[in-house]
Each structure stands twice: as structure tokens, then as C-alpha cells.
Amino acid sequence: MKKISAKQLVYAATAIAMAVVTSMIKPFSLPMGGSVTLLSMLFIVLIGYWYGPVTGIAAGIAYGLLQFVLEPYIFSIPQVIVDYPLAFGALGFSGFFRNFKNGLTTGYVVSVIGRCFFAFLSGWIFFSTYAADYGMSAPVYSFLYNASYLGTEAVITIIIINLPPVKKALLHIKKSAEGN
DSSP, X not given: OOOOOHHHHHHHHHHHHHHHHHHTOOSEEOTTSOEEOSSHHHHHHHHHHHHOXXXXXXXXXXXXXXXXXXXXXXXOHHHHHIIIIIHHHGGGGGGGGTTSTXXXXXXXXXXXXXXXXXXXXHHHHHSGGGGGGGTOOHHHHHHHHHHHHHHHHHHXXXXXXXXHHHHHHHHHHHHHHHTX
């Protein structure tokens, strides 16, 4: 098993702290959970992008547990597991793309799709009763509900991380985080 260095721990902890802080800045929130934040998912995605999928997924799970402690929404234990450690753990999927051209953007998109999958699954299984209020089937309702806030934040983040000065800065930070 690969050991994590003190430098990696500091970078990951700082990214998690930034994710927590930016998750509290919400331009808009939906009534039953979910909100567009100030790029909070990006900071967890960066950990996977810097250190690979194992570290990224572990950091995402840790972040999910922090989100549960800070803003718990409890329907059942299985729902908590799907909505917090699994959904946020998926943000670490970015690590699979860390060495690809445009790896951050690709990894971010895949990670958000992963998070959206778990949010969709949770909505379909645990919150399907709300779908009837809107005249929709549970899968359609869950997909539209979750894609509305996750997709909005994803589009905003993708635009920002692909601005040339931001892209250059993020690449510089990656090199520093990796120790290169």
C-alpha cells in the first residue's frame, strides 16, 4: 500500500477545507437538498487529479462524511450511505484521468456524472414519493431534480477551469502538489 506523504496530506486537507468553505456559499438551493455552490466539487476532484483515484475517492468519502456532519439530511441509513460517502466518493473518479490530455476537465465531468448517478439513485429509491406531486415518474423526477443543480454547477466550473489563466494556475498547483 502506497503511503501518503506529509505534503500530500497537507494539499488534500487544504482542498477538503476549501470544499467545505465553498460548499457554504450557495447562489441557490433546492427545497429537498442539493444546491449550486461556489465550485465546491472542484476541490475534491482536484485531489484525485493530483494523486490518483484511490486517494481521490478516499478524500471524497471523507468530504461526504463531513457534509453529513455539517448538513445532515437523514431519511434512512442506506440513503445516508448513498447520498454522502458514495456520492461524494465518486468525485475521486477524476484520478483515473490525471495523466490524460485535458484530464482535469474530463475527470471533473466523469466525477460529476458519478456523483449525479448516486444522487439520482437515492432520489429514485428513497424520495420517489415526491415525483407524483409533479406528475412525473420517479426516475425522471430524480434525474431532473439532481441534474438541475449538479449540471448547473458543473457547467459553471468547466467554464472557469478552462479559462487560460485558471488552467495555467491549476496546472502549476498540480506540479507543486505532485512535487515536480
